[in-house]
Amino acid sequence: xxxxxxxxxxxxxxxxxxxxxxxxxxxxxxxxxxxxxxxxxxxxxxxxxxxxxxxxxxxxxxxxxxxxxxxxxxxxxxxxxxxxxxxxxxxxxxxxxxxxxxxxxxxxxxxxxxxxxxxxxxxxxxxxxxxxxxxxxxxxxxxxxxxxxxxxxxxxxxxxxxxxxxxxxxxxxxxxxxxxxxxxxxxxxxxxxxxxxxxxxxxxxxxxxxxxxxxxxxxxxxxxxxxxxxxxxxxxxxxxxxxxxxxxxxxxxxxxxxxxxxxxxxxxxxxxxxxxx
Amino acid sequence: xxxxxxxxxxxxxxxxxxxxxxxxxxxxxxxxxxxxxxxxxxxxxxxxxxxxxxxxxxxxxxxxxxxxxxxxxxxxxxxxxxxxxxxxxxxxxxxxxxxxxxxxxxxxxxxxxxxxxxxxxxxxxxxxxxxxxxxxxxxxxxxxxxxxxxxxxxxxxxxxxxxxxxxxxxxxxxxxxxxxxxxxxxxxxxxxxxxxxxxxxxxxxxxxxxxxxxxxxxxxxxxxxxxxxxx
Numbered sequence: 053x054x055x056x057x058x059x060x061x062x063x064x065x066x067x068x069x070x071x072x073x074x075x076x077x078x079x080x081x082x083x084x085x086x087x088x089x090x091x092x093x094x095x096x097x098x099x100x101x102x103x104x105x106x107x108x109x110x111x112x113x114x115x116x117x118x119x120x121x122x123x124x125x126x127x128x129x130x131x132x133x134x135x136x137x138x139x140x141x142x143x144x145x146x147x148x149x150x151x152x153x154x155x156x157x158x159x160x161x162x163x164x165x166x167x168x169x170x171x172x173x174x175x176x177x178x179x180x181x182x183x184x185x186x187x188x189x190x191x192x193x194x195x196x197x198x199x200x201x202x203x204x205x206x207x208x209x210x211x212x213x214x215x216x217x218x219x220x221x222x223x224x225x226x227x228x229x230x231x232x233x234x235x236x237x238x239x240x241x242x243x244x245x246x247x248x249x250x251x252x253x254x255x256x257x258x259x260x261x262x263x264x265x266x267x268x269x270x271x272x273x274x275x276x277x278x279x280x281x282x283x284x285x286x287x288x289x290x291x292x293x294x295x296x297x298x299x300x301x302x303x304x305x306x307x308x309x310x311x312x313x314x315x316x317x318x319x320x321x322x323x324x325x326x327x328x329x
Numbered sequence: 330x331x332x333x334x335x336x337x338x339x340x341x342x343x344x345x346x347x348x349x350x351x352x353x354x355x356x357x358x359x360x361x362x363x364x365x366x367x368x369x370x371x372x373x374x375x376x377x378x379x380x381x382x383x384x385x386x387x388x389x390x391x392x393x394x395x396x397x398x399x400x401x402x403x404x405x406x407x408x409x410x411x412x413x414x415x416x417x418x419x420x421x422x423x424x425x426x427x428x429x430x431x432x433x434x435x436x437x438x439x440x441x442x443x444x445x446x447x448x449x450x451x452x453x454x455x456x457x458x459x460x461x462x463x464x465x466x467x468x469x470x471x472x473x474x475x476x477x478x479x480x481x482x483x484x485x486x487x488x489x490x491x492x493x494x495x496x497x498x499x500x501x502x503x504x505x506x507x508x509x510x511x512x513x514x515x516x517x518x519x520x521x522x523x524x525x526x527x528x529x530x531x532x533x534x535x536x537x538x539x540x541x542x543x544x545x546x547x548x549x550x551x552x553x554x555x556x557x558x559x560x
Contacts, residue, residue: 317390
């Protein structure tokens with residue numbers, strides 16, 4: 053490891069604001085809402101770095117800004133201000149929030165993979181599992197049908213979906229299977245970073261375990277960097293090397309995952325850890 | 330002889346927000362550890378023994394003081410201030426920590442758990458498998474347990490797996506937090522032999538033990554910790 057190791061992803065001072073804001077916002081926030089003008093500060097000065105091959109966990113309650121961060125990174129929402137750099141895109145020199153719409157599509161297709169909590173957002177439920185993957189490969193510029201089929205087969209095997217079912221539409225699959233198809237789609241073009249937004253939420257424990265297994269396998273086999281959002285500390289404990297704790301749109305604490313769990317500093321983190329079953 | 334570790338005025342307090350209370354754990358602890366040296370720490374429960382090891386491992390954040398580790402990768406580095414990435418690297422490659430508790434990924438077999446310690450340092454799958462099997466055999470973990478998940482293991486079996494997981498990497502600095510608790514006498518002898526072997530290979534160690542007899546012939550120095558201070 054070199055001390056000058058370049059991060060795969062760097063986010064600097066991300067703000068996502070709903071409302072115009074006012075001079076009183078800085079001192080009149082109740083949770084993340086200004087009591088004077090009503091502006092909601094969904095992300096309030098978020099900065100972070102994700103390094104090669106690591107899992108960075110983001111934990112926090114609903115409304116803490118976790119998903120706002122993920123959706124900003126995947127261009128689903130437009131940040132109010134801030135910069136983000138991806139080492140896999142123009143050597144980390146270009147602020148990805150300032151590039152053209154075509155370049156953003158290129159980044160989504162080639163550099164980042166996203167897995168949403170709700171598979172409906174990440175999959176076309178009426179297309180076959182293989183077509184979902186092919187769509188992503190086509191978007192990246194490939195037109196070779198044979199190669200696309202082979203890649204879909206390889207990815208579905210990796211996520212333990214029977215290739216005999218690759219022609220079936222995800223709407224016929226269980227929640228856990230849909231999530232695994234979504235993960236395989238996100239991996240289609242070998243992204244350098246995977247964004248996982250509450251991917252195990254709402255799944256049965258045994259199905260959850262399978263998805264977690266899969267994430268671990270992806271990390272170990274592909275050496276891919278992962279930004280993992282979860283409100284579940286047990287998931288973070290299992291997978292994350294480092295963890296960031298968010299509350300009311302802000303990062304309130306960050307550290308090595310075991311340190312966050314064994315020696316939490318912030319009152320909210322202590323409360324969260326003490327609630328862990 | 331070169332100090333591998335130099336602890337200067339290490340103090341650790343815990344502040345519990347809900348109770349609005351500060352708990353003092355260790356206070357102004359200072360000592361040095363040489364290459365290949367073994368320091369034993371004894372003391373009553375709650376005296377602050379584990380806190381020292383956890384501050385070195387950075388599972389706890391020191392309140393004040395310095396922990397200077399002479400690393401192969403980074404030279405002299407203060408573990409209280411090193412970056413998280415540096416600590417993660419050192420944990421993978423140079424510093425091992427064995428506790429009484431087994432922390433295994435769910436659905437990971439005993440053998441995979443030991444192999445993972447090597448795989449994350451970049452070792453090839455075939456040699457990781459071979460070395461993991463040798464280590465499990467050394468600690469006499471029955472072969473029929475190697476390919477099953479350890480959540481059904483007894484306390485002694487878990488501890489042996491923990492030891493195998495850490496020792497297979499032959500770390501430069503090993504932190505042992507009551508590694509012999511819940512072991513039978515036969516296994517204790519195995520552990521002791523392994524520690525002596527590692528010491529001969531210049532691994533430096535700090536260990537917490539309740540078993541004073543076990544420390545005989547292994548430890549070069551023994552510190553008694555009372556109320557967070559070395560007596």
